[in-house]
Amino acid sequence: MQNKDGPQADGELEAATSNPTPDFDDWAKFADDDIMQQQTAIRAEEAEKTPFVGDKEPLSSLAAEYQSGSPILLEKIKVLGEKYAAIRRTRGDGNCFFRSFMFSYLEHILESQDQAEVDRAKSNVEQCRITLQSLGYADFTFEDFFALFLEQLESVLQGNGTSISQEELLLRSRDQSISDYVVMFFRFVTSGEIRKRSEFFEPFIMGLTNATVEQFCKSSVEPMGEESDHVHITALSDALGVPIRVVYLDRSSCDSAGVSVNHHDFIPAVGGLPNASGSTETVSPFITLLYRPGHYDILYSK
Amino acid sequence: MTSSSATARKALSKIACNRLQKELLEWQVNPPAGFKHKVTDNLQRWVIEVNGAQGTLYANETYQLQVDFPEHYPMEAPQVIFLHPAPLHPHIYSNGHICLGNFVEIILLASFFPLLSIHTVLVTMVCSFLEVFGI
Known part of the structure; x- marks a missing residue:
């Protein structure tokens, strides 16, 4: 046996x-x-x-995948090609949203060297720490995960002793002992935000599953490998104050005016107001993810 | 006997080590009632004495739990078994393995994730045996 x-x-x-x-x-x-x-x-x-985070590929590699597939999708990929140049795939292990967000965010900081954004993010991370504490979690259960994320954030800023290159960022994102911990950090932050504003999230959660906020966090947010939905994205975007654009590649079509590709912007809440998704055009997301039913990858604008 | 699962385990990662040291410290500062950690120099395998709760079949008995931590703890759940002699219980096999067949599995899986400490897991688990299943 x-x-x-x-x-x-x-x-x-x-x-x-x-x-x-x-x-x-x-x-x-x-x-x-x-x-x-x-x-x-x-x-x-x-x-x-697939590695946790793949190499940057031209958008044509996406089209190649659907060569013998749905004409609507091929048409949509063509439309995507007008705005976007490349795609970076992530492993379909249920953590793809968080993993895509991690790489995309850190890569943005690495390229922009936006010190103000890092400072802002850090103060949000401190808020998240307070949230978890006030929810009754012991510091030692999450502080390692927080420290590891802050370390990554520091290291993508140049000019300090621990600065890293683009290649090193990719290596770290593929290293389970870093990558998974950062994903878990995001899961904590997401769960904390949902619990903190449970009244706001409750109706969305009830629309998704038949669970309470508590059950949802325990079964669909905190465990590794549980897939993400708009609730997770909204909560993470709000908690860290980072806008996220999700471009949807599915077979829905609006036949009247030819094929178009839908997207949705998750714009973080300001001053305690709930996530004002898509209602303002003033903030434009620097993170763009491509959603195909069941999976998220990273998209690069032209 | 009980050490059937003691095949070569990978050493703890650095993060797992740090974390377990903190958990051990927390345990010493704030020990859960009814549990006693047996001091060893092995951070990866804890042996814990559990007192049967008063008013149950297990009152005045002491049992030993063995907790094995995986390389990537707390990303992966620890393995908990009873050492010989294990309490007589419909969900514990005579070799100490705890049946994860039904109710207990739900409690364990729903309970364990990195935001919890082994402290919480053990208390939840043993309570589920001695109170929910208490005879």
Whole structure:
């Protein structure tokens, strides 16, 4: 009954778990380690296909994907090509929104060297820390994650001892021991914001799932690998004060005036007002993500 | 016996080490009632004594929990088993493995994520045995 083959052993695994016979010796040999090994094998397989954050690719590589696919999508990609030059793919492991946001934000700071933006972000991060504290979490459970993010933020600003290059940023974003921690940091921040403003988020959450705010945060925000939706994006954008544009590439069409590509701007709340999504044109997002049902990648403007 | 799962584990990452040191300190400053951490020099494997709650079948008994922390703790959940002799309980096998088949799984999975400490996890878990399932 001992499984060393990882993923191939599916059937046997299921049989064993659903029927824990009193043969304890066999069960013990099998147990948790084998399941963990199988999980690791699946992750490794997935990791070979796409790194956490991919290389920048021309938009034509996106079109190539749909060559024999829906004409609406091909048409839309053509429209995208008027405004956007490139795409950077992220791994489809359920963390793609947070991972895309992480890379896109840090890359923006690296390129713009916008000290004012970094200072502003830092003060928002301090607010997030206070939020988590006031929600009753012990400092030691989240401070490492905060410190790691702030360290990344510092390092993309040049002129201090720990400055890093674009290549180094990419390497770090692909390094699980940094990348996953930053993703978890964003998950904490998102969860904290949703809990803090639970009255505001409650109706949106009820529209998505049949869960309470508390259950939603525990089951859909805090665990790694749980996919993100507009609730997560709104909360993260508000908490960090960073506007985010999401461009939607799906098969919806508005036939009257030819094909157009929808986008939605998540504009952070100002002065305690709820997220004023799309209502003002004064703030323009420097982060653009491409959404295809179930997945987010990074888009680059021309 | 109980150490069947003690196959080679990867050493703790630096972040996991830091975190566990803080948890240990927190545990010493503010120990949860009914639990006692047995001092060892192994940060990756904790052995914890649990007293059975009064008014249950387990009153006046002491059991030992073994907690193994993975390389990427707290990104990954710790593994918790009872050492021999494990309490007699419908959800604990005689080798100490805790059945994650139904109710307890829900409690554990819903409970564990990095914002929690092992302290909270153990208290939640043991309460679920001794109170929810208390006989």
